[in-house]
Amino acid sequence: MAHVFALLLLPFAWLYAGVMHVRNWLYDTGLKASATFATPIITVGNLRAGGTGKTPHVAWLVxxxxxxxxxxxxLSRGYGRQTQGYILADNQATATSIGDEPLQHYQDFQGQVPVAVCENRRTGLETLLRAQPAVTTVVLDDAYQHRRVQPQLSILLTEQQRPFYQDYVLPAGRLRESRRGAARADVVIVTKCNPALSSAEQAGITARIQRYSRPRVPVLFSTYTYGSPVPVGDGNRPAGPEIVLLTGIAQPGPLREYLAQAGYQITHHVAFADHHAFTSADLTAVAKQLRPGQCVFTTQKDAVRLLEPGLRQQVASLPVFYIPIQVQFLADGAAQLQQLLSPLFQPHAVV
Known part of the structure; x- marks a missing residue:
């Protein structure tokens, strides 16, 4: 039924793809200008709407x-925030003021890395670089379609289970632009891979990606590694194997798979849409699902929103833990990406 529905939406998808093609053509031909900066700019983004793993890959890169x-x-646009304009994160920042993902980055690096949000990336870059002269490079989070800025390195992410070459443009599929948009990437990273993905399987995926990317653009493969549960609310460590899972992310599947492999039993999964703004009623409903000896597991991104000022007291009374994740590259992917980064910062001879 879903396939039939997608076919019915194809004419609208073609129209949307056409509009995006014209927009990209205007930038490619120079009829619309892309700003360049002396400071190296690195873009991390995707073709598909929804979680491809941008946040942990940005953290790895930084x-x-x-x-x-x-x-x-x-620099991020700060999706989901209730503010506008340029804001530099500080100790008073919340998910409401700058967005959950920028706040997570700010907390991860303990304020030692400037994190700013601005819906206009060009304005944001100009303001950030003027205010932070010591910055030597800026990572643009989720800005693959933001053509007003010309990056020195463009990183495209796509999931192994939902690769862009098997998807269609909105509304028939989840692509923000056609598959041909992959041609702008300097490197493609296939994310959330099975750690046991064979060389033959990698070669097959690479061949399909290179139908749309530029010749000889590297295709790398990454997976997630999960850490021990970190307390958000009451309790130092989980009491038993039975848990309630609370998520407000686009793709909770990999986390569910990890928890099952780690021996946890999910008795109830309270799943919300990506960037969901948790409420007191949500937490009350979750608390009602808890049985004696159980705890609540969530993601770090969700934990950021659970600690909004209006919810902290309620969360503090619950046994809530988040599962940290880190990116790990398969084969020599990390070394290849480091090789792509190093030329951006090598000194150039003065002529």
Whole structure:
């Protein structure tokens, strides 16, 4: 039935794809200008709407840049925030003021990495670089379609289970633009992979991606590693294997699979849409699902929103834990990506 519905929406998808094609053509030909900056700009984004793993990949990238002696900053539009304009994160920032993902980045790096939000990335970059002169590079989070800025390195993410080459443009599918948009990428990362993905399977996926990307653009593969539960509310560690899962993310499937493999039993999954703004009533409903000895597991991104000022007291009384995740590349993917980063910061000879 879903397939039939998607076919009915194809004419609208073709119309939307046509509009996006014209927009991209205007930028490609220079009829619409893309701003360039002396400071290296790195874009991380996707073709598909919804969670492809941008947040942990941005965190990995920023960590690598810091280890290489750079002073990176992160700029996002701050999806889901209830504010407008340019805002630089500080200790008073909340998910409401800057968005859940920027707040997560700010907390992850303990304020040592400037994190800013602005719906106009060009204005945001100009303001950020003027206010933070020590910054040596800026990572643009979720800005693959933001053509008003020309990045020095464009990183495209696509999920193994939902690759862009098997999807269609909105509303028939989930693509923000046609598959041909992959041609702008300098590197493609296939995310949330099975750690046991074979070389033959990787080669098959790479061949399908390279039908749309530029010749010889690297295709890398990454997976998630999960850490021990971190307390958000009451309790130092989970009491038993039975849990209630609370998520407000686009793709909770990988987390569910990990928890099952780790021996946890999900007795109830309270699932909301991506970036859901949790309410007191939501937490009350979750508390009613808890049985003696059970706890609530969630994601770090969700935990950021659960700790909004109006919810902290209620969360503090519940046994809530988040599961941290980190990106790990298969084969030599990390080394290949580091090789792509290093030329951005090598000194150039003065002529």
């Amino acid at each position: 960590q690598q840049l810091r280890q290489a002696g750079q002073q990176p900053a992160i």
